[in-house]
């Protein structure tokens with residue numbers, strides 16, 4: 120197996136209505152890395168993740184997950200190994216109960232009942248949502264929905280996790296708890312976000328995307344400290360790295 | 370928009386009521402559904418002038434409401450809210466059927482009034498019972514019962530999906546309607562044209578959502594088949610519930626209990 | 640215009656329920672054969688959409704009052720007949736359960752009235768013919784209005800027919816018809832206007848959606864032949880129900896004309912049911928000799944004008960059930976029921 124678990128080579132994509140979204144993106148992610156994919160609204164983060172998850176097929180260029188190139192044929196196989204957490208948990212949690220949602224993937228993968236049960240228990244346990252097991256998803260708070268959404272992909276034990284704006288719409292406390300959770304994960308993961316403080320906490324590496332192209336790729340601390348670079352990308356320095364407005368010291 | 374928030378409130382409230390754990394809630398959804406169907410058929414098959422024979426049937430909804438710990442007043446309000454159509458159709462009877470059918474003292478009661486009263490009583494009984502069914506069972510469990518009783522999986526999944534997204538879309542629609550009403554004055558802005566684009570917008574967003582959900586399903590191995598893992602098990606209590614009530618409904622349907630009772634009373638009085 | 644359980648007879652409710660069950664079965668099977676798994680979430684959220692959209696009011700032109708949409712035609716335009724029908728059926732099911740709009744046994748009637756006619760009749764036969772291929776603003780408008788009027792007229796006729804067949808209401812067939820059809824003409828025009836507004840909006844904003852749903856092999860509507868077969872089945876069910884009644888009681892359908900004649904006639908309407916049950920009874924020898932023992936004491940009571948007519952008695956004829964003693968007994972039973980309820984609640988709260 121290749122050392123590179125995610126490999127993107129010259130990926131280009133335009134939506135059917137002609138909107139260009141990705142214009143030649145390339146990068147590789149190695150086993151166990153945690154990567155922040157940052158960029159302003161419309162930079163192409165979600166589009167890129169949809170490609171990585173095999174929901175969109177490249178129009179030109181290539182995506183490789185593990186050693187498999189993503190094509191229409193390999194998609195079902197590749198999908199078994201990736202966990203994609205979408206931006207709006209209401210899109211991800213479509214089953215009547217939390218349990219059903221977490222069991223959805225294992226059941227589709229054809230595991231025997233005991234194994235399904237075990238996987239659900241483990242996944243809910245990992246995200247600290249065991250008590251939500253028999254609740255309908257529409258009765259959950261934003262933070263709880265987010266945790267359960269993550270559990271729905273953990274239950275398939277993916278070798279790589281993709282997350283789209285996991286901290287959006289969360290209150291500070293729920294956000295803090297989620298960050299704690301993400302920090303503990305050992306999965307290879309790519310997190311699309313413009314919450315740079317979270318990126319600083321959770322990811323060792325950062326890729327800045329602008330208008331569908333990579334404009335920077337390097338260690339998070341370096342990149343998020345580079346004000347000029349962030350400005351070009353339409354972003355702002357994480358609050359923690361900014362000077363204190365009250366005591367005025369850097 | 371008061372109608373939206375109140376409808377959502379209703380769905381929410383019934384849903385919350387169904388999350389209790391009384392002995393009625395714990396019964397298998399299938400037996401509750403079947404008993405309710407037998408109940409409704411028994412009532413509907415009584416002849417249309419019947420009033421007294423309907424009375425004992427009230428025991429079933431009352432039983433569900435009492436043991437299921439349901440708020441009677443709330444259900445009553447819902448029954449009244451739903452009543453107008455039955456009322457409008459039934460209220461013609463007194464005018465069209467004025468044959469005096471019996472007297473209470475000097476007052477003659479016409480067949481029309483009897484059948485009208487009968488319609489309204491039936492209405493109350495059936496509606497109370499259906500509401501009690503959902504409030505003691507919950508929609509998801511009713512769907513599971515339907516699936517086990519032979520309703521096609523595709524339709525059950527449709528019901529489950531619909532129910533799941535009612536909560537999301539009603540709130541979305543409510544927000545839009547509120548935004549519209551805050552900027553509409555003197556009825557301007559509430560017309561069909563605005564409505565068309567508002568609903569159109571909601572529709573486009575809904576279609577996008579459907580696509581996102583589909584992607585989310587695919588990325589978790591969806592292959593066209595929804596697998597539902599619900600162990601439903603009938604135990605002795607369930608069998609007792611179903612057979613007991615069914616037997617009672619059939620008896621009440623065959624014998625006019627109040628009539629026998631009333632006869633006994635007037636017999637005693639003599 | 641949701642039919643309630645209280646307004647229909649079990650035979651009518653059962654027949655309609657059976658007919659819709661058949662259609663739902665067929666529809667679900669067909670969707671599965673189509674193998675387009677996109678429609679699973681699509682139908683689900685569109686059902687929720689219709690549900691939500693029905694709650695938003697708009698001002699009805701020229702009247703100032705407010706109304707809401709039915710939505711069957713919008714669904715049919717987006718999904719095609721088959722899927723739209725299933726979605727409407729699911730919306731009606733939820734309304735029955737949560738809002739008491741309709742009833743469990745009346746569900747079949749409501750699905751026929753509010754879903755079948757718009758999805759399987761008006762949409763393929765009218766809307767599609769007018770605006771199905773390369774739509775434009777006018778075609779959409781005319782198609783929507785014509786199809787909506789037609790589906791609401793058929794739905795209203797369904798209500799009248801089912802009410803009349805059930806014989807629970809006294810309203811004469813023609814009067815009810817004359818009352819319902821014009822009202823639903825007006826409603827149909829408004830529904831058509833709104834449908835056109837929504838469809839035009841979608842057509843302008845994302846024309847590919849209408850093209851996609853209108854032409855894709857997967858979600859395409861059922862073929863004409865299937866629709867005709869479906870209608871034939873429906874007609875057969877209606878016809879069957881009619882003839883069932885007719886044979887159970889030859890003059891049952893004209894009871895309202897006879898009724899004015901006098902006291903005896905009062906019993907005419909329910910003889911239909913009586914005859915029906917009597918037949919079942921004969922066949923099944925169900926509870927033999929059931930003219931119940933109360934008969935004797937009934938006679939001795941002698942307070943009321945009462946027609947003692949053997950078999951009818953057991954099924955609760957007008958007079959037996961409504962005599963004074965019947966009412967006294969009824970009130971007592973009801974009180975007793977409430978008392979039991981009160982007691983159970985006490986017990987429940989204690990535990």
Ligand SMILES: Nc1ncnc2c1ncn2[C@@H]1O[C@H](COP(=O)(O)OP(=O)(O)O)[C@@H](O)[C@H]1O
Nearest residue numbers: 134136138140159160161162163164165166167
């Ligand atoms: N379904 C779509 N159809 C057409 N254009 C789209 C669609 N989704 C996104 N886009 C466009 O593609 C570009 C990238 O969008 P996206 O990947 O969602 O950005 P991000 O997630 O970084 O905010 C944007 O210009 C956006 O308008």
Ligand SMILES: [Mg+2]
Nearest residue numbers: 164165206283
């Ligand atoms: Mg995005």
